[in-house]
Amino acid sequence: MKRKLQYSLIILSVLYISAMIVFTVMNRNKSYSELEKRKLATFPKVSLSRILNGKFQKGFVDYLSDHFAFRDGWVTIKTKADITTGKKLINDIYIGKDDYLIEKYEDSDFEKDVIKENARYVSKFVNMASESIGTKHVKVVLVPGKARALKSKLPMFSSKCSMQEYMEKKLAKKINDSDSVIINLLEPLKKHDDEYIYYRTDHHWTALGAAYGYEEIKNSLGVKGTDDTREGMNSDSDTDKNKKSDSDSSSENEKKKDSKSDKSGKSDLITKPDGFKYVKLADDFYGTTYNKIHLKVEADVIEKPDIEAAEKADVTINDSGEITKGKTMYYPEKLKTADKYEYFLSGNYSQVIIDTPKDDGSTLIMVKDSYSNALVPYLCQDYDYIYMIDLRYANSSIFDTLQSVERFDDILLVYNEEKFMQDRHQYYLQ
Amino acid sequence: MVFSNIEFLFVFLPIVLLCYYIAPRFLKNAVLTAFSLVFYAWDRPAYTILMIISIVFNFLFGLLISHRAKLDEAYNKSISDKTKEKHTTRVILVISVVFNLFYLGVFKYTGFIVNTINDLFHTDIDKIVIGTADKNIDLLKVALPIGISFYTFQAMSYVIDVYRKNVNVNKNIVSFSTYISMFPQLIAGPIVRYKTVDKEIRSRKETVDMASEGIFRFSIGLGKKVLIANNVGALWDSIRVMERSELSTFTAWLGVFAFTLQIYFDFSGYSDMAIGLGKLFGFNFSENFEHPYESRSITEFWRRWHISLSTWFKEYVYIPLGGNRKGKGRQILNIAIVWLLTGLWHGASWNFVLWGVYYAILLLIEKLGFLKVLEKLPKLISWIYTFVLVVIGWAIFSFSDVKYGSDFVKSLCFNAGKGLVSRDAAFMVMSNIILLLIGLIGSFSLIKKLCIKVFGKSESAAWIGRVLFVITCLFLCSAYMVSSTYNPFLYFRF
Numbered sequence: 001m002k003r004k005l006q007y008s009l010i011i012l013s014v015l016y017i018s019a020m021i022v023f024t025v026m027n028r029n030k031s032y033s034e035l036e037k038r039k040l041a042t043f044p045k046v047s048l049s050r051i052l053n054g055k056f057q058k059g060f061v062d063y064l065s066d067h068f069a070f071r072d073g074w075v076t077i078k079t080k081a082d083i084t085t086g087k088k089l090i091n092d093i094y095i096g097k098d099d100y101l102i103e104k105y106e107d108s109d110f111e112k113d114v115i116k117e118n119a120r121y122v123s124k125f126v127n128m129a130s131e132s133i134g135t136k137h138v139k140v141v142l143v144p145g146k147a148r149a150l151k152s153k154l155p156m157f158s159s160k161c162s163m164q165e166y167m168e169k170k171l172a173k174k175i176n177d178s179d180s181v182i183i184n185l186l187e188p189l190k191k192h193d194d195e196y197i198y199y200r201t202d203h204h205w206t207a208l209g210a211a212y213g214y215e216e217i218k219n220s221l222g223v224k225g226t227d228d229t230r231e232g233m234n235s236d237s238d239t240d241k242n243k244k245s246d247s248d249s250s251s252e253n254e255k256k257k258d259s260k261s262d263k264s265g266k267s268d269l270i271t272k273p274d275g276f277k278y279v280k281l282a283d284d285f286y287g288t289t290y291n292k293i294h295l296k297v298e299a300d301v302i303e304k305p306d307i308e309a310a311e312k313a314d315v316t317i318n319d320s321g322e323i324t325k326g327k328t329m330y331y332p333e334k335l336k337t338a339d340k341y342e343y344f345l346s347g348n349y350s351q352v353i354i355d356t357p358k359d360d361g362s363t364l365i366m367v368k369d370s371y372s373n374a375l376v377p378y379l380c381q382d383y384d385y386i387y388m389i390d391l392r393y394a395n396s397s398i399f400d401t402l403q404s405v406e407r408f409d410d411i412l413l414v415y416n417e418e419k420f421m422q423d424r425h426q427y428y429l430q
Numbered sequence: 431m432v433f434s435n436i437e438f439l440f441v442f443l444p445i446v447l448l449c450y451y452i453a454p455r456f457l458k459n460a461v462l463t464a465f466s467l468v469f470y471a472w473d474r475p476a477y478t479i480l481m482i483i484s485i486v487f488n489f490l491f492g493l494l495i496s497h498r499a500k501l502d503e504a505y506n507k508s509i510s511d512k513t514k515e516k517h518t519t520r521v522i523l524v525i526s527v528v529f530n531l532f533y534l535g536v537f538k539y540t541g542f543i544v545n546t547i548n549d550l551f552h553t554d555i556d557k558i559v560i561g562t563a564d565k566n567i568d569l570l571k572v573a574l575p576i577g578i579s580f581y582t583f584q585a586m587s588y589v590i591d592v593y594r595k596n597v598n599v600n601k602n603i604v605s606f607s608t609y610i611s612m613f614p615q616l617i618a619g620p621i622v623r624y625k626t627v628d629k630e631i632r633s634r635k636e637t638v639d640m641a642s643e644g645i646f647r648f649s650i651g652l653g654k655k656v657l658i659a660n661n662v663g664a665l666w667d668s669i670r671v672m673e674r675s676e677l678s679t680f681t682a683w684l685g686v687f688a689f690t691l692q693i694y695f696d697f698s699g700y701s702d703m704a705i706g707l708g709k710l711f712g713f714n715f716s717e718n719f720e721h722p723y724e725s726r727s728i729t730e731f732w733r734r735w736h737i738s739l740s741t742w743f744k745e746y747v748y749i750p751l752g753g754n755r756k757g758k759g760r761q762i763l764n765i766a767i768v769w770l771l772t773g774l775w776h777g778a779s780w781n782f783v784l785w786g787v788y789y790a791i792l793l794l795i796e797k798l799g800f801l802k803v804l805e806k807l808p809k810l811i812s813w814i815y816t817f818v819l820v821v822i823g824w825a826i827f828s829f830s831d832v833k834y835g836s837d838f839v840k841s842l843c844f845n846a847g848k849g850l851v852s853r854d855a856a857f858m859v860m861s862n863i864i865l866l867l868i869g870l871i872g873s874f875s876l877i878k879k880l881c882i883k884v885f886g887k888s889e890s891a892a893w894i895g896r897v898l899f900v901i902t903c904l905f906l907c908s909a910y911m912v913s914s915t916y917n918p919f920l921y922f923r924f
Contacts, residue, residue, distance in 0.1 A: 005893035006642035009900055013645050016904055020440055052475050061437050068436055068912050078913035081906060085864040088857070157857035 023069030030067060035291055035338070040066040075294040083295075088155040091292045096153040099297035100200050101289035102146045110163040110421050116170060118426040122413060123174035125398070125429040126181060129411050135177040139220055141414040142168065142184045143205065143213060143371045146198045146289075148417075149189040164417045180220070188216050199300040202287020203416075204341050207303050207374055211276055214378035221410060277306040281332070285340040302340050304330060309356045310377035318351035320393055329354070329377060344373035350393035351401060354386040363405065367391060367398065367413040367429070375414065383409070391425040398429055431472040432617065433648075433703045434655045436911050442469065443707075446613075450711060451636075459608040459631070462711060469613040470577070477575040481611060484533060488585035489606045491526035492592045495519045496599035523593045527586065534582045537575050542778035577617040579775060581610050583742055588624040590746055597625045605631045614707035618700045620718040620738035623745075627713060634712035644709030646896045649903040651702025656907040658869050659695035660914070662688045665862050670828065674837040678852035682841035684859065686825045691869035693824060694723060697736070723820070723873045726812040727804045728792045731820060739775070743768050765797070766790050779830040788823055 032039055044050070044059025051057070068074070082090050089095070094102040122140060129138045147154065148164060172178040189197055189205075189212055197209030205213070285300040304310075315327040327346075334342040345352060348370050363385040366372060372388060379386060387408075389401055402408075420426075431438050446465045453461045471478040498518045506515045535543075588609070591597040600606045609631050615622050669677075669685030701718035708715045722735035732740055748768050754761040773786020796804070804812045825842060829835030844850070871877065885892035 001890045002893055003638065005890060005897060006638050009642045009645060009893065009897045010638070012897060012901055013904065016901065017440060017444055020908070021444065024440070054473065054475065057472050061435075064437055064441065065912065068440075071912055074909040074912040077906075077909040081909065085868075086861060087865075088861045155857075155860075157853055157860060159854055159857065 020069050024064070024067055027067050027069055033066070033071075035072050035294065037291065037338075072294055076296070079293045079295045088158070090295075093289050093292050094147070094154055094158055095295075096150070096155060098153060098200075100146070100150060100153040100198075101293065101295065101297060102150065102154060103203055103289055103292075104159065105145065105147055105161045105163075105418055106159050107161055107163050109161075109418075112163075112166070114424060115163065115167045115421050118420060118423070119167065119170035119174055121426040121429040123171065126411075126413065127174075127176050130176060130181065133408070133411070135181055136222060137410045138181060139217065139410070139412050140171065140175065140182045141213065141217060141412055142171075142182065142186070142420075143414065143416045144184075144186040144189060145416060145418045146203060148186060149209075150193050150198055151190070152193050163421060167417065167421050183216055183220050185213050185216055188212055196301075199285065199287050199341075200297060201290035201300050202285070202341060203289060204287070205371060205374060206301075207278060207305050207377075210371075210374040211305060211378060213375055217379075217412065218382075278303040279306055281343060282335045282340055287339070287341060300340075302335065302343055304343070305377055307377050307381060309358065309380040312357045313380050314355040315345070316353040316355070317346075317349050318353070319349045320395065321350075329380070341370070341373070345376070345388075348373070348390050348393060350390055350395070352386075352388040352390075354380065354388070356380045356384060356386070358384040360384050361407065363387065363408045363410075365389070365402070365405065365408045365411045367411075369414070369416055369419050369423075371416045372414045391428045392423060394425070394428055396428065431469050433700065433707070434652060434660075434907075434911065436908075439652075439911070442472075447710065459602075459605045462613075463604060463607045463611055466608070466611040466613040466616060470611065470616060473576065480533075480537065480575050480578070481581060484530075484581060484585055485607050485610045486603075487529060488526065488589055488610070489600070489603055491522060491529075491589045492599050492606070493601065495522050495526075495589065495592050498522060499593075499595070519593055523589065526589045530582050530586045530589075534578060537578055539774075539778045546780075574778075580619050580621055581616065583621050583739075584624070585610055587621070587742060587746060591623070591625055597628050600624075600628075600631070612708075612711075612713075614704045614711070614713075615715060618697070618704070619736075620701050620704060620715055621742050622715055622738070623742065626716055630713050636710070636712040640709040640712065640714075642893075642896075644706045646706070646900055647709065648703050648706030649900045649907075651699040651704075651706060652907050653903045654695040654699030654702060654872075656910045657903075658865070658872065659692050659699055660910065661865055662862070662869055663692040663696070665858060665865075666692055668858075670834075670838075673847070674841055675847035676852075677838075677841040677846045678848040678850060678855050679841055679844050679846045680851040681848070681855040681858070682838060682846060683821075684855055686821055686828070686838075686842065688862075688866065689828050690723075690821050690824050691866065691873065693827075694719075694873055695869065721873065721875045723817060723870075724813070724875060725816050725820075726809060727796055727801055727816055728789065728819060729796050729801055731816055732789070732793070739772070743772055747771060761797075762794060765794055769793065776827070777830065780832065781826055781828075781830050781835055785823060785826045788826055792819060 028043075030040060031042075041059065041062035043063050044056050046056055050059075065071075079090055083095060087095070089104060092104045094104055096102045126138055126140060144164070147158075147161070168182075168184065171182060175181050189209060192209075192212055195208060196206055197212060198205050280301060280303050282302040283299060285302050286296070287300060290297070310329045313329050314325075315329055317324045317327050329345065331343055331346040334340060334346060354376065362383045364379060364383040364387070366376070366379075366386060366388045368376075368388050368390055369392065376386060376388065387401070387405055389398060391398065394401070431442060433439070442465075446461075449465070450458060450461050467478055467482075470481060502516045502518055509515070588597070588600075588606075592599050600609070609622075609624060609627060612622075666685050666688040669681055669688070672681070698719040705715045705717070716738065718736060718738050720734040720737065722731050725731035725734055748764055751764045751767065752760055753764060769786045769790035770783065771786070772789070773782045773784070776782045776785070804815070807815075822842070825839055826835065829838060840846070881892075881895070885895050
């Protein structure tokens, strides 16, 4: 009996290791990992010098671990084992309440110098823009990350990060009339923290979250058309005024026609997010925070607001000089891929020009990151043209882009706070 | 290469075992040696030459000593005047010891010595030696050849034992290379003394008993390293980098406790894997750890921790110096010398020296009478005394940067930037408490005793338990090994 068991121990171990080797060999031709969003290592070149300097060995180890059998499954098992032993933070992702996977930020993730720099670029640009079109028409919108807005979902004693407040203070100090220019969405979003305003498994906000953001932006920009002081930066102010009154009535008509928004009179153009209807597009979305730990929690749902102006918008994408016309706001084919958030605008490009069904020439300039992709459908109701500029892909000064814009009524800088604090492309705001 | 990654477990080991078991008996040592060289060369091929040089020289020293010993003996017999006896073997021995120490000194301690001289006399001799300062060669940054402390000590034990006639000289360069380079114990010990494997090097038999036990033992070690050491190590890593202003006293203690568990599970896990692998190739290595954290005195701790190293120092330093046979004063000096060297062996920086001195003082206090007091104290009290002192020892051990180290010790002494308890400490405890408890209990002999109680009566039951354990352990370790590239062995520095 003992001998049999000893043999079975040896045989089982050998079988286990052989099975892994066989499956790994079968897996050798895979070249891309959808979950990790990267190319897998290829088999390293063999040469004596590469062996002597260790490059071959390193390459081989990368190749092996990238192609190891059931790689993704092992990561899930590891995450589950970690959770079983009570771990609440895995790969810098908090295992939050209600299946929320929330990325961790701490002070050391940020550099004060970068923040100060960014605050300087933004404030300089914003102050200049305010001078020419008025502070009412220039807004800096700060979208908090999940960890801050959904603080109630975090595990107990999770770490605090004070750098966002530091950044907010720096911006407030440097921007003229900062109280009206800066729209901090932290408190407005926090009020709804029991609603589905962020994806559970992705760092982005949902369409609903963006709707609450839109509400604040609308409130802050004021009611369109009644503002007589508004002046286009590059256009004749008289024609501008005329156009504005046009815009007012047309947008009103549109909304009446749609009857999708809660609207009682001319003076009350504020749209309540609750009034929007949403279309459910997918319910199997697993986003970035999922990718880090490969833990299947409840999948996320992609929804879009039912806004006709966005559906009918004509979109031109400028992908670092490569211009594609005749695009749309939404990309159903992206719902079949891993990053379903790309349903909105199909991702990020240096410049996106949206021409809505409106026809009053009203133009919004939007300096943005990916958070704006979910926000922009709402804004389609209010402008004829929306220029979305993503400085991370622009590689040239924002003024190069603005030169080609005939007029602009409002300027929005919409940033996710954490990404903004780490990004160095605000340099192009000058 | 190390044992706890997938390239070892799923590529290297299967290939070695396959070749080893199909090789005819007379080629087995050659196969093992060849693969050991590959194992060593994997990360830094150039350093393999250093090891080969060490092997060749020590092999020759052994031959030379045994050859001269015969000549000396014959000559000494032939003369009647005792004062004219020849002892040329002693000269060769001295040369070999100097060679080995010099070897270790050059590759391990050069940077340390140069730095110390620079600090003392405010010089820049490293730059003078190299010539111009802008040359891109940094004398101090020559990476330590992995395992040099281990294989040098093994080689010295062989030459000294040949001189002492404790072992027969090995005249086969292949089997001698097998002894020095054998990959199971090459990188992180245990330090195998030649006399313990002399017979097995020459002739051994691999059996089903040994192979199955070997796999079981290897799995225990792999689990210790991958499942426990790496995970508590991650906790310690997040704490060790904190500035004093970010630390609370509780965080500091939590950190050093995590390190205490990490270093035990890392090192004893490695020894388990080495012993297990040894069995797969027909070798029986001596135990290196005997649940040291159960000890109730520092003296006892050092009888249970890294046994092969303490034994080496005892046999080749302490006893030759006279041990305790030359009076109390001499014994104190001997202990001090041994512990200074032990500290230095662990690494070329001052914190290791300090750590050695720390243990020298504690051991002397115990030798001079405190041990008797400890024996009379309640078990729990003497255990707490030992454990706390060992934990503090690890705090000294872990910081090679003096400023960080002293800041950390200040934090331990209720003088931390964030007061007594901080929020992050609460989170770390909450997130790691189960792991830390498994670690603490796992470091005691409790689980082993429990297993013996449950399975002890039936050998079949014991083997069923082992089969289940091995499969579960390999499965979980695969998950952790594939998931994480976090795999540094702590004992690589040595």
